[in-house]
Each structure stands twice: as structure tokens, then as C-alpha cells.
Amino acid sequence: MGYLIAVTALWAFSFSLIGVYLAGQVDSYFAVLVRIGLASLLFLPFLRPAALPSRLKLALMAVGAIQLGLMYIFFYQSFLLLTVPEVLLFTILTPVYVTLLDDLLSGRFTPFYLLTAAFAVLGAAVIRYQGVNSEFWLGFVVVQGANLCFAIGQVGYRHLAKRLPTELPQRSVFGWFYLGALALVIIAFVLFGSSEKLPTSGVQWGVLGWLGLAASGLGYFLWNKGATRVDAGALAIMNNALIPAGLLVNLLIWNRDADVSRLALGGAIIVASLLVNEWWARRRPRVAVAGFSDKP
Numbered sequence: 001m002g003y004l005i006a007v008t009a010l011w012a013f014s015f016s017l018i019g020v021y022l023a024g025q026v027d028s029y030f031a032v033l034v035r036i037g038l039a040s041l042l043f044l045p046f047l048r049p050a051a052l053p054s055r056l057k058l059a060l061m062a063v064g065a066i067q068l069g070l071m072y073i074f075f076y077q078s079f080l081l082l083t084v085p086e087v088l089l090f091t092i093l094t095p096v097y098v099t100l101l102d103d104l105l106s107g108r109f110t111p112f113y114l115l116t117a118a119f120a121v122l123g124a125a126v127i128r129y130q131g132v133n134s135e136f137w138l139g140f141v142v143v144q145g146a147n148l149c150f151a152i153g154q155v156g157y158r159h160l161a162k163r164l165p166t167e168l169p170q171r172s173v174f175g176w177f178y179l180g181a182l183a184l185v186i187i188a189f190v191l192f193g194s195s196e197k198l199p200t201s202g203v204q205w206g207v208l209g210w211l212g213l214a215a216s217g218l219g220y221f222l223w224n225k226g227a228t229r230v231d232a233g234a235l236a237i238m239n240n241a242l243i244p245a246g247l248l249v250n251l252l253i254w255n256r257d258a259d260v261s262r263l264a265l266g267g268a269i270i271v272a273s274l275l276v277n278e279w280w281a282r283r284r285p286r287v288a289v290a291g292f293s294d295k296p
Contacts, residue, residue, distance in 0.1 A: 012242065015084050027196075029185065032073060036216060039212055040178040044175055056164060075146040084246075098155060102158070116273050154227050
């Protein structure tokens with residue numbers, strides 16, 4: 001759980017950085033390309049090509065292409081249609097996708113996970129942002145595309161982890177995740193990108209560098225590692241913890257309008273749902289969580 005909490009704090013800044021410094025100013029496909037390219041470079045030195053069979057390499061690349069590549073394409077487009085608080089609000093359905101996909105892949109149905117995720121959705125819905133613009137529905141659909149890709153990637157990675165060699169450190173195979181995403185966004189930039197809207201200031205390049213190395217590079221590595229060590233209910237709820245965290249950063253640093261009382265109440269509901277889920281998970285018979293051994 002510690003990994004998920006740390007990454008939530010890290011990602012809380014990403015929404016505002018994209019909305020304030022990049023959206024509408026830098027070509028979204030180029031921004032995604034730079035971000036994933038830097039994340040790939042961060043993990044290439046640790047990659048061990050001979051350590052995995054081709055089918056597992058391709059599986060990791062497919063997960064990365066969906067969770068990171070395709071998700072970012074949807075995500076960056078949403079900032080052209082919506083404000084930062086609107087994008088944050090419309091991510092509330094991610095936990096539902098996570099729990100349903102996890103049950104589908106496991107061949108089971110766990111109502112309690114949906115219950116705890118529903119409370120998390122309720123907490124996020126409490127944090128309402130008024131005054132959505134005329135592109136509300138299109139923006140909502142685009143954000144849901146990003147949410148679904150993020151959920152598919154998280155659940156897919158948790159299940160794929162069961163098939164990976166436990167003797168390998170996770171950092172030695174995670175480069176395939178980024179390379180899959182990179183392959184997809186290169187194609188997307190060639191087809192749809194514009195070289196006329198490249199970064200024009202040091203601040204924009206600095207934001208891209210931070211998002212690529214810290215938010216994407218370290219962030220997705222630690223998030224997916226954390227996802228293999230918690231149950232689906234906790235993973236679903238931590239997805240929604242990003243909403244109050246992102247809104248809080250947006251309010252305190254960039255002075256965006258937000259209802260502080262609603263933010264506090266919604267955040268409290270999300271925390272409560274997480275605590276209830278943790279309590280229930282401890283009462284169940286312990287089941288080993290498949291994952292990696294991360295040797296120094």
C-alpha cells in the first residue's frame with residue numbers, strides 16, 4: 001500500500017502541470033512521446049532481454065501500450081476539452097472498471113469489492129465541480145477512454161505478474177512495459193502529431209522532463225509494483241484517492257476554484273472506504289499475492 005500512497009502524492013501534481021503548462025500550448029502527441037521516451041530511457045539500462053521468452057515480452061509491451069500509451073493519448077486530449085478539476089472529477093469510474101475487470105479475469109464475482117469501490121466513487125462524486133462547459137459529454141467520453149485503458153493495464157499487469165519469473169527483480173523486466181507504450185505513441189505522433197506546436201520555453205521542457213522521469217518513469221514502476229501487493233478493492237480505491245489529492249494541489253498552488261468543504265468530505269469518505277476494505281481483507285484467509293522479488 002505504501003507504494004500506491006507515495007505515487008498518489010507524486011501524481012497529484014501531474015494534472016495541474018499538464019493543464020497549466022502543456023494543454024493547448026504543446027502538441028499533445030509530442031508531449032506523450034517525450035514523456036514515455038524519457039521513462040523508457042530510465043529503465044533501459046536494467047533490461048535483461050534474455051531473461052524472458054518472447055511471449056512474455058510481447059505481453060508486457062501490450063500492457064504498456066494500453067495502460068500508458070493509449071491512456072495518455074486519451075488523457076492529454078481531455079485537457080483540450082475540460083478544465084483540470086473536470087478531468088479529475090471524471091476519473092471517478094476507474095475503480096468500477098478495475099474491480100469488474102479483475103473479477104472477469106479471475107472467473108469470479110466479489111460483491112464486496114464493488115461495494116468499497118462504490119463508496120470511493122461516492123466520495124469522489126461529493127467533490128463536485130460546477131459550471132462544466134458545452135463540451136462536457138465529449139470530454140467525459142474521452143476521460144472514460146483513459147480510465148478504461150488505465151484499469152485494463154493495472155489488472156492485466158497484476159495477472160501477468162503470476163507468469164513472470166519470481167527470481168527476477170521487477171526493474172529488470174519493466175522496460176518492456178515502456179517500450180510497448182513508446183512503439184504505440186511513435187506511430188500516433190507520426191500519424192496525428194504536429195511539429196508546429198513543440199515546447200517553446202524552458203518551463204515546458206522542464207515539466208515534460210519531470211513528467212517523463214518522475215511521474216511516468218518512477219511513478220508507473222512503483223504503482224504497478226504496488227498493484228501486485230494489494231487486493232483489487234484497495235487498488236480500486238487508491239485510484240480515486242488521486243482526485244482529492246489532485247484537487248488539493250490545484251487549489252493550493254494554482255488557486256483554482258474548489259469547494260474546500262466538499263473536498264474534505266469527499267476525501268474523508270474515500271479514506272473511510274479504504275480503511276473498511278483493509279479491515280475486511282485482513283479478515284479473509286490470506287492468499288499470496290503474485291509478484292516479483294525486487295532484489296537490490
